Amino acid sequence: MNQPFPARLSPFQAPWGLLEGLGTGDAFFSSPAITLLGRGIAHQRRTADARPTTLDNAARELFDTARARGHVDPVIMGLIPFDHADSARLFVPEELLRAEPDTSGARPATTPLDTAARSITPEPAPEHYCHAVDSALTLFDATALNKVVLARSLRVQTGAPIDAQALLKRLVSINPQGYNFALPTGDSLDDTASLVGASPELLIRREGHRVIANPLAGSIARHDDAGEDQRRAEGLCVSDKDLREHALVVDAIVAALQPLCRTLNVPEGPEVIGTDRMWHLSTTLEGELADPSMTSLAVAAALHPTPAVCGTPWRDAHQAIKSLEGFERGYFTGLVGWCDETGDGEWAIAIRCAELSTDHVRVFAGAGVVPGSSPRAELEETAAKMRTMLDAMGLDYEDDTTDTTA
Numbered sequence: 001m002n003q004p005f006p007a008r009l010s011p012f013q014a015p016w017g018l019l020e021g022l023g024t025g026d027a028f029f030s031s032p033a034i035t036l037l038g039r040g041i042a043h044q045r046r047t048a049d050a051r052p053t054t055l056d057n058a059a060r061e062l063f064d065t066a067r068a069r070g071h072v073d074p075v076i077m078g079l080i081p082f083d084h085a086d087s088a089r090l091f092v093p094e095e096l097l098r099a100e101p102d103t104s105g106a107r108p109a110t111t112p113l114d115t116a117a118r119s120i121t122p123e124p125a126p127e128h129y130c131h132a133v134d135s136a137l138t139l140f141d142a143t144a145l146n147k148v149v150l151a152r153s154l155r156v157q158t159g160a161p162i163d164a165q166a167l168l169k170r171l172v173s174i175n176p177q178g179y180n181f182a183l184p185t186g187d188s189l190d191d192t193a194s195l196v197g198a199s200p201e202l203l204i205r206r207e208g209h210r211v212i213a214n215p216l217a218g219s220i221a222r223h224d225d226a227g228e229d230q231r232r233a234e235g236l237c238v239s240d241k242d243l244r245e246h247a248l249v250v251d252a253i254v255a256a257l258q259p260l261c262r263t264l265n266v267p268e269g270p271e272v273i274g275t276d277r278m279w280h281l282s283t284t285l286e287g288e289l290a291d292p293s294m295t296s297l298a299v300a301a302a303l304h305p306t307p308a309v310c311g312t313p314w315r316d317a318h319q320a321i322k323s324l325e326g327f328e329r330g331y332f333t334g335l336v337g338w339c340d341e342t343g344d345g346e347w348a349i350a351i352r353c354a355e356l357s358t359d360h361v362r363v364f365a366g367a368g369v370v371p372g373s374s375p376r377a378e379l380e381e382t383a384a385k386m387r388t389m390l391d392a393m394g395l396d397y398e399d400d401t402t403d404t405t406a
């Protein structure tokens with residue numbers, strides 16, 4: 001507990017080697033910049049809410065406690081919920097191993113997971129989701145709302161816990177360039193509950209004065225046929241609905257970041273990036289912080305939730321989500337990441353993820369709804385996004401859409 005942290009660089013040669021050390025209750029986060037394995041929990045705060053000042057105070061307390069108990073270079077890892085009213089979980093791992101990013105192209109050795117699902121239940125049902133999208137379309141005409149991200153989940157009854165390490169290895173081998181994570185969510189160290197995922201979206205990285213944000217919005221499912229796959233990527237670049245959906249996110253992030261930055265570079269338009277299953281419109285923003293003492297966690301808290309996971313205007317979108325979605329998001333569409341004592345760190349959006357519990361798994365996905373969206377297309381988009389987690393678990397699932405009229 002009170003031992004100093006090991007040297008900054010882990011003894012492992014390859015970052016994916018760190019995955020071998022991931023046990024129950026441990027935390028893992030990998031990005032194009034760093035790979036972290038947090039073993040055990042030395043100090044933890046479950047906050048009363050996830051408002052920026054609450055998170056800031058909790059982080060200060062954690063660093064103070066860690067320092068007072070002899071930790072050298074303490075690093076906070078954690079989970080921040082979608083909703084500001086919910087509790088965040090921030091902790092300093094007992095032991096922290098780090099590795100530089102992999103540049104060799106090596107992937108972790110994996111064995112396919114063959115999850116035995118006793119049942120797979122959509123929560124809410126596909127028709128509920130289509131109805132929610134329809135209701136959002138009505139709200140666009142009747143209220144100030146002009147974008148809302150509506151999500152749904154699948155509950156997979158497994159009967160036994162899924163091996164988080166094996167699942168994460170699959171995710172890393174499918175999406176090595178993404179933000180791959182497994183963070184404990186349970187009440188005790190031997191609790192297997194965790195949030196595991198392969199997010200493509202960076203809310204914020206802080207390196208000294210420099211901040212980088214990489215919002216994504218506007219998406220289309222990839223296709224097995226290479227020609228069709230390419231056509232879909234090209235179509236996305238010129239899709240009016242997707243470009244509008246994307247611009248709303250970039251505008252909101254620019255509006256929130258600008259006052260915090262001395263300089264902010266905003267590209268003229270988005271590019272397309274691919275994951276295993278999706279093409280996304282993507283914009284990389286780079287700025288220089290006006291106040292370099294502002295931590296990555298504080299910048300993340302100031303931006304979250306962006307219209308990539310909530311909508312605009314924020315209040316109307318939040319209200320629409322609460323009244324239309326029909327389930328609690330918890331950490332899904334929240335943030336996962338880390339922050340060190342200098343303030344450097346990364347916070348990725350908790351998407352393309354699943355909550356692992358003792359006898360079941362919940363897989364989540366959402367899609368941005370704007371005027372011109374179609375309920376059926378958004379349903380299919382969420383199904384395609386869920387495939388990242390379902391594929392990694394070795395599960396097949398198709399929505400029964402006989403009751404959807406949209």
Ligand SMILES: C=C(O[C@H]1C=CC=C(C(=O)O)[C@@H]1O)C(=O)O
Binds near residue numbers: 216218309366385
């Ligand atoms: C909420 C999700 O995606 C968001 C992030 C990227 C693209 C999105 C979209 O195109 O709708 C969503 O805004 C999800 O993947 O569950």
